[in-house]
Amino acid sequence: xxxxxxxxxxxxxxxxxxxxxxxxxxxxxxxxxxxxxxxxxxxxxxxxxxxxxxxxxxxxxxxxxxxxxxxxxxxxxxxxxxxxxxxxxxxxxxxxxxxxxxxxxxxxxxxxxxxxxxxxxxxxxxxxxxxxxxxxxxxxxxxxxxxxxxxxxxxxxxxxxxxxxxxxxxxxxxxxxxxxxxxxxxxxxxxxxxxxxxxxxxxxxxxxxxxxxxxxxxxxxxxxxxxxxxxxxxxxxxxxxxxxxxxxxxxxxxxxxxxxxxxxxxxxxxxxxxxxxxxxxxxxxxxxxxxxxxxxxxxxxxxxxxxxxxxxxxxxxxxxxxxxxxxxxxxxxxxxxxxxxxxxxxxxxxxxxxxxxxxxxxxxxxxxxxxxxxxxxxxxxxxxxxxxxxxxxxxxxxxxxxxxxxxxxxxxxxxxxxxxxxxxxxxxxxxxxxxxxxxxxxxxxxxxxxxxxxxxxxxxxxxxxxxxxxxxxxxxxxxxxxxxxxxxxxxxxxxxxxxxxxxxxxxxxxxxxxxxxxxxxxxxxxxxxxxxxxxxxxxxxxxxxxxxxxxxxxxxxxxxxxxxxxxxxxxxxxxxxxxxxxxxxxxxxxxxxxxxxxxxxxxxxxxxxxxxx
Numbered sequence: 090x091x092x093x094x095x096x097x098x099x100x101x102x103x104x105x106x107x108x109x110x111x112x113x114x115x116x117x118x119x120x121x122x123x124x125x126x127x128x129x130x131x132x133x134x135x136x137x138x139x140x141x142x143x144x145x146x147x148x149x150x151x152x153x154x155x156x157x158x159x160x161x162x163x164x165x166x167x168x169x170x171x172x173x174x175x176x177x178x179x180x181x182x183x184x185x186x187x188x189x190x191x192x193x194x195x196x197x198x199x200x201x202x203x204x205x206x207x208x209x210x211x212x213x214x215x216x217x218x219x220x221x222x223x224x225x226x227x228x229x230x231x232x233x234x235x236x237x238x239x240x241x242x243x244x245x246x247x248x249x250x251x252x253x254x255x256x257x258x259x260x261x262x263x264x265x266x267x268x269x270x271x272x273x274x275x276x277x278x279x280x281x282x283x284x285x286x287x288x289x290x291x292x293x294x295x296x297x298x299x300x301x302x303x304x305x306x307x308x309x310x311x312x313x314x315x316x317x318x319x320x321x322x323x324x325x326x327x328x329x330x331x332x333x334x335x336x337x338x339x340x341x342x343x344x345x346x347x348x349x350x351x352x353x354x355x356x357x358x359x360x361x362x363x364x365x366x367x368x369x370x371x372x373x374x375x376x377x378x379x380x381x382x383x384x385x386x387x388x389x390x391x392x393x394x395x396x397x398x399x400x401x402x403x404x405x406x407x408x409x410x411x412x413x414x415x416x417x418x419x420x421x422x423x424x425x426x427x428x429x430x431x432x433x434x435x436x437x438x439x440x441x442x443x444x445x446x447x448x449x450x451x452x453x454x455x456x457x458x459x460x461x462x463x464x465x466x467x468x469x470x471x472x473x474x475x476x477x478x479x480x481x482x483x484x485x486x487x488x489x490x491x492x493x494x495x496x497x498x499x500x501x502x503x504x505x506x507x508x509x510x511x512x513x514x515x516x517x518x519x520x521x522x523x524x525x526x527x528x529x530x531x532x533x534x535x536x537x538x539x540x541x542x543x544x545x546x547x548x549x550x551x552x553x554x555x556x557x558x559x560x561x562x563x564x565x566x567x568x569x570x571x572x573x574x575x576x577x578x579x580x581x582x583x584x585x586x587x588x589x590x591x592x593x594x595x596x597x598x599x600x601x602x603x604x605x606x607x608x609x610x611x612x613x614x615x616x617x618x619x620x621x622x623x624x625x626x627x628x629x630x631x632x633x634x635x636x637x638x639x640x641x642x643x644x645x646x647x648x649x650x651x652x653x654x655x656x657x658x659x660x661x662x663x664x665x666x667x668x669x670x671x672x673x674x675x676x677x678x679x680x681x682x683x684x685x686x687x688x689x690x691x692x693x694x695x696x697x698x699x700x701x702x
Contacts, residue, residue: 143176143179143180143182143183143201144176144179144205144208145205148205148208148209148212151212152172152176152212155169155212155215155216155219156169158219163218163222164218165215165218165219165222168211168214168215168218169215171211172208172211172212172215175204175207175208175211176208178204179201179204179205179208182197182200182201182204183201185197186198186201250290250294253286253287253290254287254290254291257283257286257287258287260283261280261283261284261287264280277322278325280322281318281321281322281325281327282327284314284317284318284322285314285318285327285330285331287314288311288314288315288318288331288334289311291308291310291311291314292308292311292334294307294310294311295307295308295309295310295311295338299341305338305339305341305342305347308338311334311338312334312335312338315330315331315332315334315335316331316335318331319331319332319335328362329358329362329365329367330367332354332357332358332362332367333354333355333358333365333367333370333371335351335354336350336351336352336354336355336358336371336374337351337374338351339351339354340352340355340374340378348378351374351378352375352378355371355372355374355375356371356375358371359371359372369397369400369403369405370405372393372394372396372397372405372409373393373394373397373405373408373409375390375393376390376391376393376394376397376412377390377412378390379393380412380415380416385419387416387419387420390412390416391413391416394409394410394412394413394416395409395413396409397409398410398413404447404448406436407433407436407437407447407448407451408447408451410429410430410432410433410436411429411430411433411451411454411455413429414426414427414428414429414430414432414433414455414458415458417429418430418458418461418462421469421470423462423465423469423470423472423473424470424472426458426459426462427459427462427463427472427481430455430456430458430459430462431455431459433451433452433455434452434455434456434459434495437449437451437452437455438452438494438495452495456495456498456499456502457502459481459499459502460478460499460500460502460503460506461502461506463475463477463478463481463499463503464503464506464507464510464511474516475500475503475516475519475520475523478499478500478503478520478523479500479523479527481496481499482496482497482499482500482527483496483527496527496528497524497527497528497531497533500520500521500523500524500527501520501521501524501533501537503520504517504518504519504520504521504524504537504540505517505540507520508540508544508548514544514548514549515549517540517544517548518541518544518545518549521537521538521540521541521544522541524537525537525538525541529565529572530571530572530575530576532576532578532581534565534566534572535562535565535566535572535584535585535588535589536584536588538558538561538562538565538566539562539588539592541558542555542558542559542562542592545558552599556596556599559592559593559595559596560593560596562588562589562592562593563589563592563593563596563629563633566585566588566589567586567589567633568582568586568633573585586634589633590630590633590634590637590638590639593626593629593630593633593634594630594637594639594643596626597623597626597627597630597643597646600619600622600623600626601623601646601650603619604616604619604620604622604623604654605654617655620650620654620655621655623650624647624650624651624655627643627644627646627647627650628647630643631643631644631647640672641668641672641674641676641677644664644667644668644672645664645668645677645681647664648661648664648665648667648668648681648684649661651664652665652684652688658688658691658692659692661684661688662685662688662689662692665681665682665684665685665688666681666685668681669681669682669685
């Protein structure tokens with residue numbers, strides 16, 4: 090179950106801790122309390138009118154500590170210089186903001202906010218840089234100090250919460266005796282606000298116990314406070330929050346009665362508090378409850394997910410479409426599933442939060458299940474198959490042309506499903522080849538063609554086609570090709586060069602092997618043709634990958650072919666010399682040098698014989 094959307098009020102707890110203590114056994118000094126509140130409000134109002142500082146005091150304090158402890162050289166020093174520049178610029182902008190003659194605009198405040206955020210990130214980088222250079226002994230000591238500090242803060246927080254709980258419970262038990270707290274609306278608002286804070290403390294404690302015991306009874310004190318808000322303060326702004334929290338706890342219970350009560354509370358929240366920010370998640374929780382029943386109750390889940398499409402500016406919109414796609418998929422309505430999964434993809438791409446984890450996860454899964462639909466057996470869905478997937482990808486969606494941007498992923502997923510899950514290898518390569526036809530210059534094109542190679546070689550045992558595809562890797566993706574010019578990124582090029590080199594080297598070995606194998610039906614010319622082809626492939630390799638991982642062995646084998654099988658003494662001499670001279674590897678150095686010397690002597694002898702004749 091995902092983490093609930095909750096609004097923990099840590100800051101309010103801290104504020105409550107700073108409030109005057111509620112004395113046990115004594116009447117609350119009402120006039121003094123409200124006087125203190127009035128004075129505090131005046132102080133805050135006075136502060137609100139003052140110009141804001143360039144940097145908050147806590148950041149400046151952290152900066153001064155870092156300046157004291159940081160080295161004057163290296164990466165940290167460079168980051169420190171950047172920090173000084175940011176502070177100087179912030180002070181300049183802050184002076185402009187203070188100028189009474191030129192009231193600051195929103196743009197100036199935004200620039201200051203951006204620089205402050207940049208400064209916070211810089212502090213984080215400095216801390217990481219400092220820690221990365223510490224020896225193990227200091228790191229261990231630092232880790233110990235951090236752990237001790239964590240335990241200390243945890244203990245202090247717990248003690249603080251205990252104090253708030255004790256005084257809060259006493260206050261809630263006695264406040265009705267004071268007429269001032271029961272007859273004034275503003276004071277009732279203060280009471281319910283405090284009641285909510287207390288409930289939140291109990292809730293957080295309940296979470297800690299629940300994660301270790303999986304027993305929802307850990308939330309009982311919190312639920313009692315939330316229920317009290319609902320019963321005693323039905324007009325409070327916290328009622329929808331209280332309803333949601335009670336429902337969330339009870340829907341997590343393994344007790345059917347609790348779950349049914351949760352459904353009722355979610356419906357109450359939806360019907361009575363339509364403007365609440367908790368309503369979309371209430372729809373989601375109810376839909377999820379029905380979706381995961383055994384058997385699934387899709388007809389009950391569907392209207393809940395559909396209701397989420399009424400929130401187009403939130404992530405709930407895409408999540409609703411996504412689960413509508415799942416409903417159709419589980420009902421074997423693959424046409425409907427593709428429709429809603431596609432809308433999920435489109436919504437995720439259109440979202441301003443497209444890099445958000447929620448959108449990214451839905452985007453990837455929706456694309457995958459579009460592919461799963463097309464991978465169905467045609468007897469189950471007439472729209473299945475590679476041809477249908479290609480037609481789908483080529484169709485403009487909603488007039489925006491998005492499918493061209495994600496169609497490749499659908500075809501790749503489809504090929505992977507056919508190959509890895511279903512075992513339909515011919516269809517797998519059809520999907521991969523469709524990708525390559527539609528996206529020939531894609532950065533992933535070499536990786537997709539590698540999948541084609543492996544499917545032919547490993548799964549279909551069609552070594553002739555695998556050989557052709559390996560040659561295509563070299564012809565299409567080596568340096569200088571149209572694809573290489575379209576993909577100049579260093580990482581992409583390095584990965585592709587590794588793939589091309591690997592399979593071209595394999596082809597050289599296969600070609601040499603065939604040329605040296607004496608087949609009964611082969612002629613001498615056939616063998617020589619293959620030998621010449623081996624030589625050409627080897628020269629291509631050495632030209633393209635002069636420092637490749639297999640360049641040394643390719644060069645040595647080339648020299649051997651030229652000497653022993655083609656009688657090209659001059660060519661063999663040159664290649665043996667390279668092997669003995671140009672590589673760090675020395676495994677064939679002595680042999681190559683000797684061979685070069687023998688060939689040289691042979692050519693000298695032949696030259697003398699020819700001259701004498």
